[in-house]
Amino acid sequence: MKNRVFVALIVSVVLALPAFAQQTGSTSQDQPAASQPMQSAPAAQTAPPPSTDQTSSMSSSQSVGATGKQPLQAETREGFWGRVNPFARKKYVQRQTQPIRDRVNELDELTSANTRMIKDVDSRSQQGIQLASAKANEADQHAIDAGNKAQAAQQTATQANTRLSTVEQVVGNIDQYKATTQTEIRFRPGQSVLSQNAKTALDDMATPLKSQRGYIIEVQGFSSGHGQTAIATSQKMADSVVRYLVLNHDIPVYRIYVVGMGNAPVPSANTAEEQPKTKRTSGGRVEISLLKNDLEQLASTSTAPNQPAPAK
Numbered sequence: 001m002k003n004r005v006f007v008a009l010i011v012s013v014v015l016a017l018p019a020f021a022q023q024t025g026s027t028s029q030d031q032p033a034a035s036q037p038m039q040s041a042p043a044a045q046t047a048p049p050p051s052t053d054q055t056s057s058m059s060s061s062q063s064v065g066a067t068g069k070q071p072l073q074a075e076t077r078e079g080f081w082g083r084v085n086p087f088a089r090k091k092y093v094q095r096q097t098q099p100i101r102d103r104v105n106e107l108d109e110l111t112s113a114n115t116r117m118i119k120d121v122d123s124r125s126q127q128g129i130q131l132a133s134a135k136a137n138e139a140d141q142h143a144i145d146a147g148n149k150a151q152a153a154q155q156t157a158t159q160a161n162t163r164l165s166t167v168e169q170v171v172g173n174i175d176q177y178k179a180t181t182q183t184e185i186r187f188r189p190g191q192s193v194l195s196q197n198a199k200t201a202l203d204d205m206a207t208p209l210k211s212q213r214g215y216i217i218e219v220q221g222f223s224s225g226h227g228q229t230a231i232a233t234s235q236k237m238a239d240s241v242v243r244y245l246v247l248n249h250d251i252p253v254y255r256i257y258v259v260g261m262g263n264a265p266v267p268s269a270n271t272a273e274e275q276p277k278t279k280r281t282s283g284g285r286v287e288i289s290l291l292k293n294d295l296e297q298l299a300s301t302s303t304a305p306n307q308p309a310p311a312k
Contacts, residue, residue: 177216177291181205185241187284189224192236194244202241205290206249217245217256218289225263235260237286 183205185198194202209215221238223230238258245251 177293179289180215180292181290183288185237185286185288187237187286189284190233191284192233192240194240198241199244202244202288203249205288206245206251209249209251209290212292215255215290215292217251218287218291219256219258220287220289221258221260221284222264222287223260223262223284227262231260231262233284234262234286237284241286241288 183201185194185201187193219238219241221234221236221241223233223237225233235258238260242253242256242258245256246253
């Protein structure tokens with residue numbers, strides 16, 4: 001009977017030890033917190049205010065973590081069992097790990113917030129890069145257009161300069177006419193009527209003149225005889241030629257110059273060694289000379305700039 005009582009006492013003591021150790025640990029944790037204001041009050045009354053060096057050292061020793069709070073401090077002693085309590089209860093473990101869970105949750109929130117900020121900054125950076133690239137492409141296109149316009153302006157200036165040089169040359173030679181073709185019409189003595197061969201020769205000469213400019217026609221009549229009679233006869237033959245050109249080919253009268261030469265001597269071409277001789281007309285004839293200046297060349301160059309440039 002005594003042995004049973006003794007064994008029961010030992011078992012009860014063993015079972016009571018963890019509860020006693022747990023209560024002792026909780027009371028030991030509460031006592032420093034309660035005794036700290038009592039100790040700090042006399043210290044605040046007796047201790048002098050900290051200096052600047054002490055304040056800076058205190059602030060440097062108390063580092064702040066990522067959450068903006070002081071780091072967790074490990075407890076130096078936890079109740080009767082020290083750091084490890086083999087008989088710790090669930091509430092005790094939860095009370096010890098709750099600050100750690102709170103800090104971990106705060107760090108998760110900060111990490112997610114930083115991730116969102118990084119994504120936002122990256123998105124805005126990409127938009128800025130795309131906008132800058134679009135602006136650069138637009139500037140390149142404007143530069144290309146400006147270069148094309150400058151090239152076109154240079155080409156137009158070159159054409160204008162060339163045309164101005166041509167105009168200056170034409171204006172300088174406006175009264176310089178050169179003989180291009182010459183036709184001779186024969187008449188029987190005492191007659192001023194055009195034959196069929198004469199009309200055909202005049203048609204061949206006057207037909208191409210309808211689309212030309214910058215020309216004049218010189219008509220000289222020659223007749224046999226002497227004095228005013230020969231001059232009047234030569235004038236009549238020349239007038240018949242002019243009348244045919246004006247009525248049948250619409251040649252303007254202001255482009256025709258008529259001269260009745262009568263029986264004036266006409267220079268005849270001989271060899272280079274001999275001196276030129278003159279011969280008089282035997283019978284009636286009319287010489288038609290077509291003279292041109294550089295206005296036809298100016299008309300051809302004026303239409304060239306108006307032609308569209310070939311596509312590249």
